[in-house]
Amino acid sequence: MSSTESPDARAVPVVPPGRPSWVSRGEEVRTVTLPGATMAVRSREPAQEGLPPALYLHGLGGSSQNWSALMDRLAGHVDGEALDLPGFGDSPPPDDRDFSITGCARVVIRYLDARGRGPVHLLANSMGGAVATRVAAVRPDLVRTLTLISPALPELRPQRTAVPTGLLAVPGIASFFARATKDWTPERRTREVLALCYGDPGRVTPEEFERAVAEFERRLELPYFWDVMARAARGIVDSYTLGGQHSLWRQAERVLAPTLLVYGKRDQLVSFRMAHRASKTFRDSRLLTLLESGHVAMMEDPDAVARAFRDLLTDTAATAERSATPRG
Structure with a gap:
């Protein structure tokens, strides 16, 4: 992307805060400067000509690395x-x-408008799922299909295993936790996160674990790490309290894009019981249930998620073709 594409989206050399994150073979990471925000963007290189655009949004504490396998x-x-x-x-x-x-x-809308890539196939996990739901509801012109993996939509009775994460939203808790765990090794921190997010942490290969440890070490060096976690967790909790037209469930009802919902039966952060409500709320939806997966199905079982998404692509294209065919 060149600076001539848009005055609001300028591709600049990557200058990450501290050490850069891991970049898998075949990927590239660049930064894009928007009014009020600078974001790193990960993509495959080189992109095949003529393919429809897709955008991936990660969850709380995650990053674009979460999408590399998918x-x-x-x-x-x-x-x-x-x-x-x-x-x-x-x-x-x-x-x-x-x-x-x-x-x-x-910010996501600003990015899509600046890039001129819409409508995109929007895929999102957890907190990113809440963000994507809001984008699809208020800017349907930007979203061709919506794929939500364990989206963080409001739950009146969250699982007990999700409570500690929600407590990060309480003022002072994040800094307290940082002090209380200051002697934890990056390996221990990584194991704790994997045990919470994966249905079966044993599916993580030694190489993936090593990369996750290195990423945790890198993030802990960032002076704003705990502050961002606290503020973002607060943003999720606050979204659960909004009513009226700003309610995420009300906005889910407004989504026009064909929607693929992916839920892991072993999810400890988003209750599997929410799958039924989501299926009833999103008007054009289909559900993929993964019995062995937890909160990050795109990392735990990328093959199953990829198959379901390809089916969504095929069916959406067929529907569009039928709609475009003259009758009579």
């Missing part, structure tokens, strides 16, 4: 880009320090 499997079907949302991965915090779901949605 991006690799879908490289011949979509021209994918994965964002490091502001404050995560290699993206610094936004100028306004707004980590709310609405604030993140505004």
Whole structure:
């Protein structure tokens, strides 16, 4: 992308905060400067000509790296880009320090408008799923299909295993946790996260574990790491309390894009019981249930997610073709 594409989206050399994150073979990471935010964007190289655009959004504490396995499997079907949302991965915090779901949605919309890539196939996990739902509801012109993997939509009775993560939103808790765990090794921190996010942490290969440890070490060096986690967690909790037209469930009802919902039966952060409500709420939806997966199905079982997404692509294209065929 050159600076002539848009005055609001300038590709510049990657200058990540501290050490850069891991870049898998066949990927490239660049930074894009928007008004009020600078974001790292991960993509496969080179992109195949003529493929429809896709955009991937990660969850709380995640990064664009979370999508590498799925991006690799879908490289011949979509021209994918994965964002490091502001404050995560290699993206610094936004100028306004707004980590709310609405604030993140505004940044995503700003990026898509500046790039002129819409409508995109929008794929998102957890917190990113809430952001993507809001984007699809308020800007349906930007979203061709929606794929939500364990989306962080409001739960009246969250699982007990999700409570500690939610407590990060309480003022002072994040800094307290940082002090209480200051002697934890990166290996221990990584094991704790994997045990929470994976249905079976044993599926993580030694190489993947080593990369995850290195990424945890890198993030802990960032002076804003705990502040971003606290503010983003607060943004999720705050979104659960919004009513009326700003309610995420109300906005889910407004989504027009064909929607693939992916839920792991072993998810400890988003209750599997929410799959039924989501299936009833999104008007044009299909559900993929993965019995052995937890919260990050695109990392735990990328083959199954890729198959379901390809089916969505095929069916959506067939529907569009039928609609375009003259009758009579």
